[in-house]
Amino acid sequence: MNRKIFKVILTLTISVVLSNAQVFHTARSISLAGAYSTYDTGPDALLWNPANLGHSNIKIGFSFGIFPFVPFNSLRLFNNSINASWFNKYMASGLYLDENKKKEMLSFFSAEGLNFAGEMCGRIIGMRIGHFAFSTNLHFISSGNIPKVLLDIPFRGIKLEQDIELDDVDAFAQSYMSLDMGYGHLLESDIINSYFDSFSVGVTFRLLLGIETATTKDVNGTISVFKDGISMEGAASIKGGIGGFGCGIGAGISGKMKERLSFGLSVNNLFSFIRWTKSTKEYEFEYRNFLKPEDFFDDEIDSLFEAGIISDTLKDVSPFSTVLPVYIVAGFGYNYSKKLDIYASMIQFVNESWYSSLTPTFSVGAEVRYLPILPIRFGINFGGESGFRWGGGFSIGGRTYSFDFGFSQDSGFFNKARGFTISFGHEFRF
Structure with a gap:
């Protein structure tokens, strides 16, 4: 593979992934803000708690999320600093930005700069047959960082003889397909039956087919401005691969008590990895130049x-x-009445990565069924990388078919939020 093709593919990987989103969430889990660990007994359970499959009473079911011309069923974009209100006030209002306004505007960015992330999941098809389930999904994940010093430049410019360090520029992107299959099995014994209405154990096995991965390495550089020109020097490398294979497993337990209470505990993505073996490349470059003011008006500036x-x-x-990343999910559900279910979950990632936080996430949600054909869901959570999230959504349908929609926002409400997730899906049940 030649250099130009490899650089184009890496660029597309990072830029396309940023326009998509979401790893293991679906319309229902998003609307419950993640309070989902005991809810689903179908293909969604494979990455939440496979033991839930043991409680399924549906013989055959199919779920999918791909509309024509819309190649995803869940999309998330998130950043750590700005929101729509910030953009409307400082960028879209025509406000004159004096020094105080610039200082106020830039104060929204933390010392580490602008962190951003995107996730996308496109479910090709999910299927359940009794206590078995199978799901095929496309996953796209990305994250990156822009140092605060670079964010200052468009609004404050560069002072003479000021050194602009570029060491904190980072980016990561990865896409893969997962083939997930699992089984839930009900256990029965005198001891179990004395405590539980039903008790199940389950396991998920994952085949992971790597599509592309790219990450920056050893980025460093300096930009300095002098009266007679701009000095630029630096070096960077990008490591990537196209094509890989891996696997992983998950396991869980789930129980129901007193006809109304359910609980579950699972460990997911155990030993999960992708081994990139095809077209593994590393692109390295070093740059050093001094550009004079007149060079910027030269027709040959690209060659310069x-x-x-x-x-x-x-x-x-x-x-x-x-x-x-390995993650643990624990939670419970309570059937308060025929029209109201209450759920709570905790998600704890075991290892930190580009797109996971070691801070646990606690979620509480509810499903209201005043209209049987239109269940309404809502929830909130605290913790994780965003600190706070709220969600809401609904289903339309009946026993044999449902259309699901979910929406959530991170770190605030409406224009104050710094991220959002949107998802939809379908399921046929027989």
């Missing part, structure tokens, strides 16, 4: 920038692995 490249290499590297 290219002339500053000291080295530009694309080399083969040994196969490498990326690990999917």
Whole structure:
């Protein structure tokens, strides 16, 4: 693979992934803000708690989320600093930005700069047959960071002889397909039956087919402005792979008590990894140049920038692995009445990654069924990478078919939120 093709693919991986979103969430889990661990007994349970499959009373079911021309069924975008209200006030209102306004505007960014993330899941098909379930999904994940010093430049410019350090620029993107299958089995004994109406154990096995991965490495550089020109120097490398294979497992337990109370505990993505073995490359370059003011008005400015490249290499590297974060899910559900169910869940990632936080997430949600054909769901959660999230959604349908919709926002409400998730799905049941 030549250098230009590899760079184009890596660029598309990072930019396309940022426009999509979501890892293991669905319309129902999003509307409950993640209070979902005991809710589903179908394909969704594979990545929440496979033991729930043991409680399924549906013989055959199919679920999918892909509309024509819409290649995803859940999309999430999130950042750590700004929201729609910030954009409307400072960027879209025509407000004159004096020094105080610029200072106020830039105060929204933390010292570490602008962190952003995107996740997407496109379910091709999910299927349940009795206590078995199978699901095929496309996953796209990305995250990155822009240092605060770079965010200052468009509004404050660069002071003479000020050094702009570029060491904190990071980006990561990964896409893969998962083939998930699982089984839930009801256990019975005198001891179990004395405490539980039903008790199940379950396991999920995952086949992971890597599509693309790319991450920045060893980014460093400096931009300095002088009276007679701009000095730029730096180096960076991007490591990536196209094509890989991996696997993983998950396991859980789930029980129902006193006809109304349910609980569950699961460990997911155990030993999950993708081994990238095809087209594993590393692109490295070094740059050093001094541009004078008149150079920026030169028709050959592109060649001037290219002339500053000291080295530009694309080399083969040994196969490498990326690990999917392990997470624990615990929760319970309570059937308060025929028209109201209450749920609570806790999600704890075991290892930190580009798109997971070691801060646990606690969720509470409810489903209201005053109209049997229109269940309404809502929930809130605290913790995780966003600190706070609220969600809401609904289903339309009956016993054999339902259309599901879910929407949530991160770190605030409406224009004050710094991220959002939207999802939809369908399910046929027989």
